[in-house]
Amino acid sequence: MSARTLPLLFLNLGGEMLYILDQRLRAQSIPGEKARKDEWTDVDRKRVMNDIITTMFNKKFMEELFKPQELYSKKALRTVYDRLAHASIMRLNQASMDKLYDLMTMAFKYQVLLCPRPKDILLVTFNHLDTIKDFISDSPGILNQVDETLRQLIETYSCLSAGEFQLIRQTLLLFFQDMHIRVSIFLKDKVQNSNGRFVLPISGPVPWGTEVPGLIRVFNHNGDEVKRTEFTTDGNYVTPQREGSFDLYGDRVLKLGTNMYSVSRPVETHMSGSSKNLASHAKENVVPNPLAKEEMNFLARLLGVLDVKTPGGSETRFRLNLFTTDEEEEHAALTRPEELSYKVINIEATQEPGRRAELSRILGELEVAEPRPASSGKGEDLLALMDGL
Amino acid sequence: MYRKEKSIQLKSSSAALYNNLSVLRPPGRQLAAFSAVHGPSVNVTVPSLEGREGFCPVFPLTGVLLSCLSFQAAWCVLPSRVLLVLTSQKGIQMYESDGSIMVYWHALDVMEHPPGQTVFARGIAAAGGRFICVGTSSGLVLVFDIPPKGTNITVSEVLEQHRDAITDIAAELGQAPDGAGDLVTADDAGALCVWSSGEEFTLLSKIPAFGCTCSSVKLWNGVVAAGYGNGQILLYEAATGLLRAEVNAHARWIYALDLAPETGKLLSGAEDSFVHVWKISRNPDTDDVEIEHCHAECVTDTQVCGARFCDPEGNSFAVTGYDLSEIFRYGRV
Numbered sequence A: 001m002s003a004r005t006l007p008l009l010f011l012n013l014g015g016e017m018l019y020i021l022d023q024r025l026r027a028q029s030i031p032g033e034k035a036r037k038d039e040w041t042d043v044d045r046k047r048v049m050n051d052i053i054t055t056m057f058n059k060k061f062m063e064e065l066f067k068p069q070e071l072y073s074k075k076a077l078r079t080v081y082d083r084l085a086h087a088s089i090m091r092l093n094q095a096s097m098d099k100l101y102d103l104m105t106m107a108f109k110y111q112v113l114l115c116p117r118p119k120d121i122l123l124v125t126f127n128h129l130d131t132i133k134d135f136i137s138d139s140p141g142i143l144n145q146v147d148e149t150l151r152q153l154i155e156t157y158s159c160l161s162a163g164e165f166q167l168i169r170q171t172l173l174l175f176f177q178d179m180h181i182r183v184s185i186f187l188k189d190k191v192q193n194s195n196g197r198f199v200l201p202i203s204g205p206v207p208w209g210t211e212v213p214g215l216i217r218v219f220n221h222n223g224d225e226v227k228r229t230e231f232t233t234d235g236n237y238v239t240p241q242r243e244g245s246f247d248l249y250g251d252r253v254l255k256l257g258t259n260m261y262s263v264s265r266p267v268e269t270h271m272s273g274s275s276k277n278l279a280s281h282a283k284e285n286v287v288p289n290p291l292a293k294e295e296m297n298f299l300a301r302l303l304g305v306l307d308v309k310t311p312g313g314s315e316t317r318f319r320l321n322l323f324t325t326d327e328e329e330e331h332a333a334l335t336r337p338e339e340l341s342y343k344v345i346n347i348e349a350t351q352e353p354g355r356r357a358e359l360s361r362i363l364g365e366l367e368v369a370e371p372r373p374a375s376s377g378k379g380e381d382l383l384a385l386m387d388g389l
Numbered sequence B: 001m002y003r004k005e006k007s008i009q010l011k012s013s014s015a016a017l018y019n020n021l022s023v024l025r026p027p028g029r030q031l032a033a034f035s036a037v038h039g040p041s042v043n044v045t046v047p048s049l050e051g052r053e054g055f056c057p058v059f060p061l062t063g064v065l066l067s068c069l070s071f072q073a074a075w076c077v078l079p080s081r082v083l084l085v086l087t088s089q090k091g092i093q094m095y096e097s098d099g100s101i102m103v104y105w106h107a108l109d110v111m112e113h114p115p116g117q118t119v120f121a122r123g124i125a126a127a128g129g130r131f132i133c134v135g136t137s138s139g140l141v142l143v144f145d146i147p148p149k150g151t152n153i154t155v156s157e158v159l160e161q162h163r164d165a166i167t168d169i170a171a172e173l174g175q176a177p178d179g180a181g182d183l184v185t186a187d188d189a190g191a192l193c194v195w196s197s198g199e200e201f202t203l204l205s206k207i208p209a210f211g212c213t214c215s216s217v218k219l220w221n222g223v224v225a226a227g228y229g230n231g232q233i234l235l236y237e238a239a240t241g242l243l244r245a246e247v248n249a250h251a252r253w254i255y256a257l258d259l260a261p262e263t264g265k266l267l268s269g270a271e272d273s274f275v276h277v278w279k280i281s282r283n284p285d286t287d288d289v290e291i292e293h294c295h296a297e298c299v300t301d302t303q304v305c306g307a308r309f310c311d312p313e314g315n316s317f318a319v320t321g322y323d324l325s326e327i328f329r330y331g332r333v
Helices: A006-027 A042-056 A059-065 A074-085 A094-114 A118-135 A140-157 A162-176 A184-188 A276-280 A292-305 A326-335 A353-365 A377-387
Strands: A203-205 A215-219 A225-230 A236-238 B002-009 B022-024 B033-037 B041-045 B070-077 B082-088 B091-096 B102-107 B121-127 B131-136 B141-145 B154-159 B166-171 B183-187 B192-196 B202-207 B214-220 B223-228 B232-237 B243-248 B254-260 B265-270 B274-282 B289-298 B304-309 B316-321 B326-332
Touching: A006 A042, A006 A059, A006 A074, A006 A094, A006 A118, A006 A140, A006 A162, A042 A074, A042 A118, A042 A140, A059 A140, A074 A094, A094 A118, A094 A162, A094 A326, A118 A140, A118 A162, A215 B289, A225 B289, B002 B316, B022 B070, B022 B304, B033 B070, B041 B070, B070 B121, B082 B121, B082 B131, B102 B141, B121 B141, B121 B183, B131 B166, B131 B183, B183 B214, B192 B214, B192 B223, B214 B254, B223 B254, B223 B265, B223 B274, B232 B254, B232 B289, B243 B289, B265 B304, B274 B304, B274 B316
Parallel strands: A203 A236, B121 B166, B166 B214, B254 B304
Antiparallel strands: A215 A225, A215 B243, B002 B326, B022 B033, B033 B041, B070 B082, B082 B091, B091 B102, B121 B131, B131 B141, B141 B154, B166 B183, B183 B192, B192 B202, B214 B223, B223 B232, B232 B243, B254 B265, B265 B274, B274 B289, B304 B316, B316 B326
16 A cells, blocks of 8 residues: 555654653652652653653654655564663563553554544644654754654655545555454543444534535536535534644644543553454454565664663663553453464664674564464574574 | 345455445346455455355455455456456456456556555446456556457556546446547546547546545446545536536545436445435436435444445445445335
8 A cells, every 4th residue: 555654653653652651651650759769750751751752753763764665564563662662761561562552553543533634644643743842842852853753744745645645544544454442541532432443423523625515506507506405414514613734833723643641541451351353353454474574674774773772780670560550460461362462572682783684684584474373483492592692 | 215224244344445345236136246345355245046145255365466455346247247356556356256266467567656656456447348447556547358258358458648546437327428428537636537438448528636536436327426535526517527516415535436327326425424325317408417315324433435336226225334344235215
């Protein structure tokens, strides 16, 4: 499908990830003086956010991202976010990482579905980036990186036609097809049904450039209007007030893509007691990709580019839990349905150039797209090999 | 006017693609066959031999196209045979109507596209009792000459009038008045071309784009019905390209149009969850083209991506939606 979809997918999912991490870090944060060595403080939170955002908007990474290319599979993309989430002193257990990825993807799926015009996906992206800029408002260096990405977005997408934007939207919808994970905050706000499907409103402002339905006009062979009739439906639409801004700065008007989380509105996903639709239709909706190797090579390059702050002996990695208690997290890990497992391969970063070439070669032989049972001998050997690097 | 009937269950969900439903009703048979694109595969349901509706589950693309996404599946009815045509990012496949044997494969020329641009085929129609026309992402319309039987299918012509990706192609479903042509092609920019089919296709009129994608198009008795991304349905005279009617039909992007040739009923489905039934007619005194609204159906929480009448009078219709693993059906009360 559209070869220009990946930047939008990556940036919006990344934005949602940052919203969730920010909310969880705030929820678990303890005032500096009172915090024990293993507890989060505000300073830690700001550092984690800074580190992740710096990594995400790395110049070389962005250059690679904006090249026309096919979308990654869900598994391959999940691996990239796994690395991103671990770009700082924070670490997440598999269960928390799974939950984080579920939340990110369902949130963006919702935004793509409800976008009035396909072009408005750009406004959603701008909303994410605007909020990211608020997270790092006191770091001019990183702010500059984000602004650069904004400029690149404007340059790449401003000239696309509505038809091309619709193709991008269709590509995104293909990526999200058959995902129906229920998110507590969506269920509470009644934007998602208990079967996991989103509520599509039939009222409110029509997209910019669309007329409110109802009018039929008939013209004669001279082009003069000769008849006018109206029809009614259950829909209750109104004319929109103004169009959102597609500039570097401006009022985006659209609320989709802004931060809906806060400390008082925590997020949870429901995995148990899912409808049978969830289990049977959660398969990867992409074809086995013979170019999976290429995806892993990109990832390997990403690892080489990242200035990963490998924690030394003195620096502890703090664990962030996306669940309310450790027991909940453990339970979630045990009860996650097999079909929804991401089977992520954990890769340790290494700085030695010689090792990096070896790593690329090994990664080149891996097939991420084909789901393999975790107990396959070959898979375990490779993992063991990488652990030893 | 219409009420919901029993749905058909699909093996997998439907993708958000234009005109994502095709219906085949062989003459004399009550039951219809349906096809809808899932993504890397196409769902085809055929009535079982006993007359009950069983379904032939997920119909995978064979051989060459393993790593490929489909864009459209449609049955093409010609006097001597019916073919099931599948388009994708790699090319065009033609099968016998039950999907059992592939009779033809045409690979798309990747070279003729600028790098980075998506390559695909989209827009399928049988024309002139002899041809099958398929559109491409570069704006070309390939005309295939189909023999009454066998696999000796050839490209008889390539029509080069569109500059943007083809979205839909439609053949005349009724009786074309003189000079009105029998084929209309539509593209991503919203431009429409009306053609006369034959050994050599002739361009009769061109309706310029006005800044909105035309995602679906139909041709009936010399009237072009076009559905647009801004939710409007426009009716034009095929012979002259003159605009005859404008309907603010939907609140969001139209994905599918269909027409019942015996009555002039028009069906439209869009992202706004609505399916509308309209009636097109020609005023015998003024010769004006008229359109009236007949019925509105809200497919709750669904972005409609395919809509087709199941009979030539328009007494029943079927609907597919993004992420839905069933085909909704409605019939006249």
